[in-house]
Amino acid sequence: MPRPTARVLTLLELLQSGGTRTVAELADRLGVQGRTVRRYVDQLSELGIPVESVRGRYGGYRLAPGYRLPPLMLGEDEALAVLLGLLAGRRAGLSTAERTAGETAAAKIRRVLPQHLARRLDSLLDALAFTDRPGEFDTPDAEVLLTLADAVRHRRPVSLHHTGRDGRRTERTLHAYGIVAHAGRWYVTGRDALIDEDRTFRLDRIADARTLPGSFDVPDGPDPADRVLSAFATADYRYEVTVRIHGTVGQIRAGLPASVARLADDAAEGVALQDDATAERWRTVELRAERLDWLPAVLASLDRPFAIERPDELRALVAALADRLASYTRGQAPEHATGDTTGHT
Template sequence: MPRPTARVLTLLELLQSGGTRTVAELADRLGVEGRTVRRYVGQLIDLDVPVESVRGRYGGYRLAPGYRLPPLMLSDDEALAVLLGLIAGRRAGLTTAGHTASETATAKIRRVLPKHLARRLDTLLESLSFTDQPRGFATPDTGVLLTLADAVRHGRPVSIRYTDRDGRRTERTLHAHGIVAHAGRWYVTGTDPEIGEDRTFRLDRIADARTLLGSFEAPVDSDPAHRMLSGFATAEYRHEVTLRIHGTVEQIRAHLPATVATLEEHEPAAGQDRATERWLRVELRAERLDWLPPVLASLDRPFVIERPDELRDLVTALADRLASYARQA
């Protein structure tokens, strides 16, 4: 695409984002002089795009109110970015209404791509490999997702119909603080006003969401992702595990992330920094313990098991097996 034409389309993109743009602002964004901006505006007007001139101290250019913009136009780089984003999102499970919407959007964009760009994309996809295999994800309902997003933005309570992992169906009220995408699933986190506790719900288990009257103020320190991960690490499970591990925070978190365990961090002793190895207390909850001994072995740091005794027995059994394998000729 010739460079002046690309700049005219960029100008249209800037104007369609709304508001009045000064000549100085447009010139800076386009990398041209003010008189060139005026010439580009004239070209848009010649194409029947109703660009209005606004006079005064804060004057500049804007699109006429109510103007229906022409079809979306993407540069080569933008088209590739959109298509790769759709492909990556589909593999990661970050799509709604199954894969249908992502697939149809991809097909629509590919149909209108110039032949040379379509060939470049095909070449890229043929040479692209992923380290993980695509999995089947339970995607959320689009209407539920958008309703919750609107409730988060405007601080409105919502009523949701939820089915938990045991199949129990309940209707709940939630003060939603944020939506989090994690490990191929969508979650909403917030406060249950009836019990005054933080709760996290999987969006694919929400059958319906309705905005209620009223409003609420989200906590000042509300970090939806942090609250969700903390909730995962402290959820009720069959086994409660307490360890003391000698190492740095980074070494421990590489094997026991925040989604799995809580880490009691103390301020380093005088003369130490956070990169210094020291004894740290680690707590986690799990339905099963058999996965934990290999993790502790791979951590390769001194550790003490405070509870439960069953974990100590499993670690000893793993050590005995490894020792017997090493002795084999």
């Protein structure tokens, strides 16, 4: 495409973004002089595009209010941002009418995209899972995200350059099972061929990714979102905690979700959790934590019988909490409290 034509199209994209753009701003973005900007504006007007001239100190050019301009022109990053925004909106619990509007908008964007980009975005939407309602997410590298999504969809190995928590950069081959958005970050989970174990990697720590020849089969087992939550629950932290709690799966998960703790099968009874999730019985809960000070209050809030198997430090903290609560019922204020505590428990 000749450079003048490309600049005219760039001018059109700038005006489509909304608001009034000054001549100086447009000239700087296009790398031309002010009189050239005016010539480009004239060319857009000749094509029937209503560009308005705004006079005054903050004047410049803008598109006529309410004007709708086909065709839609989006780059890969822009299309990715729009479709992910629509997807996150549906996940955020929009009303039925709004959800329908979001789906039709996504379909319209999908229809006008170049075929190769549409296929890659379809792969991403097929491969993506959420563990909860999304808030503000880190922005992933579009090329890395789309490459991983394509690898998930077609079950192709992918080579990653990954930087670990220790700052060491390694190259790994991953059999990617899925992409998961969780708690403001993006993750890919799969089989790490280097160590032949399941691993979960943060996308913001992946410098680049490229697909490799070959294929693989996804093993039976948890879906990608459950795999990521399980990875968090079993991460390497200072304390390894095992607690026996009497209750249903729902009662326990109310205070100890899958991202925090793992419910182990009761080996003594040989009963799998999924077979008796609503039954009240003793269940083994395992988790890892850097600190223990938050756990006593969580265990107390469950209002279920429990027994601490390890560590001993947690027993001491629970006993200390019980003593404090007992002192409150006797009307004894803690030694560090100040001021009037009347009416507070």
